[in-house]
Amino acid sequence: MATTARSLAAFSSSISAASRASRAGPPRASIGAAEREQARRLVAEFDPAVPLSSAVTPPSGWYTDPDFLQLELDRVFLRGWQAVGHIWQVKNPNDFFTGRLGNLEFIICRAANGKLHAFHNVCRHHASLLACGSGQKTCFQCPYHDFGLIPVKVATWGPFVLAKFDDDSTEDNVDHIVGDEWLGSASDLLSTNGIDTSLPHICRREYTINCNWKVFCDNYLDGGYHVPYAHGALASGLQLQSYETLGDHNFIGKSLKDSEQVQMEDIALCEGVQRGLESPAYSVGRYAPSVEMAMHHFHCLLHANLSL
Numbered sequence: 606m607a608t609t610a611r612s613l614a615a616f617s618s619s620i621s622a623a624s625r626a627s628r629a630g631p632p633r634a635s636i637g638a639a640e641r642e643q644a645r646r647l648v649a650e651f652d653p654a655v656p657l658s659s660a661v662t663p664p665s666g667w668y669t670d671p672d673f674l675q676l677e678l679d680r681v682f683l684r685g686w687q688a689v690g691h692i693w694q695v696k697n698p699n700d701f702f703t704g705r706l707g708n709l710e711f712i713i714c715r716a717a718n719g720k721l722h723a724f725h726n727v728c729r730h731h732a733s734l735l736a737c738g739s740g741q742k743t744c745f746q747c748p749y750h751d752f753g754l755i756p757v758k759v760a761t762w763g764p765f766v767l768a769k770f771d772d773d774s775t776e777d778n779v780d781h782i783v784g785d786e787w788l789g790s791a792s793d794l795l796s797t798n799g800i801d802t803s804l805p806h807i808c809r810r811e812y813t814i815n816c817n818w819k820v821f822c823d824n825y826l827d828g829g830y831h832v833p834y835a836h837g838a839l840a841s842g843l844q845l846q847s848y849e850t851l852g853d854h855n856f857i858g859k860s861l862k863d864s865e866q867v868q869m870e871d872i873a874l875c876e877g878v879q880r881g882l883e884s885p886a887y888s889v890g891r892y893a894p895s896v897e898m899a900m901h902h903f904h905c906l907l908h909a910n911l912s913l
């Protein structure tokens with residue numbers, strides 16, 4: 606992966622050159638008809654109409670089948686708005702960061718004039734990546750033969766930077782509608798309860814976890830069921846009745862340290878679950894009805910998205 610930081614042209618001029626070029630359009634579906642049909646059969650094996658108390662979880666194929674994952678990428682991740690970063694990562698002119706969603710590479714950057722932009726991080730000539738990591742650049746230029754960039758729709762909501770990879774409309778500033786499009790009625794609830802631009806960005810850590818993405822989501826959605834068993838230190842230190850969040854330096858340092866420990870414990874749990882899901886001895890599980898309501902709701906929402 607090569608990065609060049611040539612500053613022969615102003616960043617803004619390379620933005621406008623890229624904007625003149627045609628948009629990429631919606632990402633191409635990379636799943637064949639037969640595979641899609643097979644994945645849809647797997648979707649239908651979960652029945653969201655069964656009440657939580659007697660429901661079984663989605664079958665293990667939801668977590669192990671490559672065609673199912675491709676259907677999720679097509680139907681969930683590459684449709685609509687996706688949170689890709691924090692506004693402080695592109696706070697200043699010429700700030701940029703890169704990311705990857707499935708097999709889709711992207712760049713988020715702020716031009717010298719302050720305008721936010723997003724691009725596919727792949728050259729339209731011979732597919733070279735244009736940038737990696739994060740930092741400051743006044744110009745993105747392909748290290749290979751100097752072709753332009755393919756733009757992506759970008760917006761901000763509260764502290765989040767959002768990208769939409771299937772939108773080739775020409776409307777420029779969509780910040781005023783993104784909250785409704787992304788979160789629906791929850792946008793007001795969240796913004797009036799502290800999810801706003803005042804939330805600071807302290808640091809970013811990346812972890813590679815050998816499990817399906819839903820295993821990690823499920824782990825967060827079990828209503829704290831696993832906390833007393835798997836996170837002993839966290840459970841003993843949490844006083845939920847008097848819990849408060851203060852921007853104090855020591856508090857932040859200790860939180861980051863504690864969070865690292867919890868993360869390592871969760872990674873071990875999730876990787877163990879993934880191996881279990883791949884075992885022929887397991888097919889479906891059950892919910893703990895008094896605590897795993899959010900996990901069931903998540904599976905029902907995903908079922909609805911994949912059934913469209």
Ligand code: FES
Nearest residue numbers: 728747750751752
């Ligand atoms: S691969 Fe980018 S210009 Fe040739």
